[in-house]
Amino acid sequence: MAVSSTSLKPAPPVDQDAGIDAFARLTPFGWWGGLGVILVLLTASFLLAGYFLVYWRNADMDFMITYSALSLNDGRYVFFPHPAYFTILSVNRWFQFLHFIGLLDTSSLSAMPSASNGPAFDAAMTSVIRAARIVAWLTATAFVLVFAGLARLLVKDWRLALLGTFAFAFSGGIAVHMRALRSEMISGCVFAFALMILIIVARRGTNWRPAVVGLAAMLCLLAIENKIHAVLLVAALPFLILPFGSASGLSAPFWGHSPRAWFAVLGAACLAAVLVYAAWPLIAIGFNPANTEVSTLRPLLLGRFGVYQIGLLIWTGLCMLAFARLWRVEPSETLAAILAVIAGASLALLALYIDFDASNVFIVLNPLEEMLVFADPQAISAAGGGGPFAAISLLISGVMSVLRRYTFILFSSPRPTVFLTWLILPGIIYAWRRGERHAALQAGLLMLSAIGIDALGIRRGLKAEYFILTDPLIILAGMVLLERMADLRFRKWAYPVGVVLIVLHVGISQAEPAKLVLKRTGPEAICEWNQHYLPRLPLPWCDLPPKR
DSSP: OOOOSGGGOOOOOOOTTSSOOHHHHHOTTHHHHHHHHHHHHHHHHHIIIIITSOTTTTHHHHHHHHHHHHHHTTTOOOOOSSBOHHHHHHHHHHHHHHHHTTSOSOOSGGGSOOTTSHHHHHHHHHHHHHHHHHHHHHHHHHHHHHHHHHHHHHOSOHHHHHHHHHHHHTSHHHHHHTSSOOSHHHHHHHHHHHHHHHHHHHSSOOTTHHHHHHHHHHHHHHHHHHBTTHHHHHHHHHHHTGGGOOGGGSOOGGGSSSHHHHHHHHHHHHHHHHHHHHHHHHHHHHTOGGGSTTTTOOOSBTTBTTHHHHHHHHHHHHHHHHHHHHTTOOHHHHHHHHHHHHHHHHHHHHGGGTTOOHHHHHHHHSHHHHHHHHSOHHHHHHHTTSHHHHHHHHHHHHHHHHHHHHHSSSSOOSOTHHHHHHHHHHHHHHHHHTTOHHHHHHHHHHHHHHHHHHHHHGGGTOOGGGHHHHHHHHHHHHHHHHHHTGGGGGSTTHHHHHHHHHHHHHHHHTHHHHHHHHOOOOSGGGGGTHHHHOTTOOOTTOOSOOOO
């Protein structure tokens, strides 16, 4: 398939005399100074509306993750259905470290004071929850810095990269996850990094591109291992990356018709074979639920586990072949990249051995079956035999609900990125009409993916915790458009619009944290679920005895 010449034309030159550069005015502290300001503001927000909150104020998953980490220090792995694997491990190791240096007395569940001793229990839980919240803050800070580094590689203008980093740092997702332990942050951010890496290498042909593609595949599976809902993003990724190639992304000379290229393919095949062999016991467990805590789950398709998983692998391979044909990637490099994807996914699967639990393996490899357990009755009916029309109707209803939320006026939400959509959606049309069809297609596909994933998230209310899964897609869509239409930054309205967006981003992102600070309800609602998720942790304000 030939590549359109219009899709490969370079970005138009910026007219420096057209007016004052809005990007320069919006980034007065420079790259490192701007990053410093962002991190200081995030830290202040964390301390004022996160760290010092009463330990049960944001209990939900804070308690569940902390309970699992404390149990792990007693030698007991507690299965958690998300499964929040790396979140639990990071909190567990952090507790061990703090206990080792003498900063945390209670590092295991057996060391927790009895609920009958209210003051001692409160003091212990306060120290434990605050220690765990530091993990959330450190993780969010690290992810903002990684996003900034990848943004610098993704776009040429550091000012645009800094503004994109600001939008990410003060998105609704980071605002929620920076101060609470949730499984979505690691999952959503790691997937976003995989997407950014693939966009970067799609535009640049290098000798090591197949290895980087393998790295992205590894990140995708790691994302699923922490939050199985990421499988929806991963399934969209192979098609999402198709329009991001360019003329400069042609295969490097190394991958031409030479023996060296095929020796590299042979090496990739050997590495993939070794890693698949090492991961095969986990794959066998994943398709045999007999010895797991989730053995009651039933296959989604054809009465057998593994059907749609094979379909996802085939889909990925077909999209990689389509990318190679569309952007003229050499066969040797394409084959090496496919083998690298297999190797990267297998390597990520081996991470489940760090603290092995068969149930984790099973739901990671069968995510849709587990997700249906938590879906609303309408979604279950559509998936279980409601027919294609029921599923389509459900999807359309979800899309309409998402678009209402994107207006903010028809349905307000603590999500600053909705204001970016006010500019991005018209910007896609404007880019198309002025001939920037490649950028319009890229941004449009990113936005369609965000809307589609959010439409599925509607089935669980599209809570603020889920914003982290799609906010990066919206931000990247804006960055793609602005990079191709850099002349817009010199328009007289660019600076005031930028200031308004910055103010809205900071203000709206802090709405939920402020609500937590001002909230006056007690912890009694926790009693509705503590017996199920915290069976060995009795709570002072709950009357029911714990299960043993």
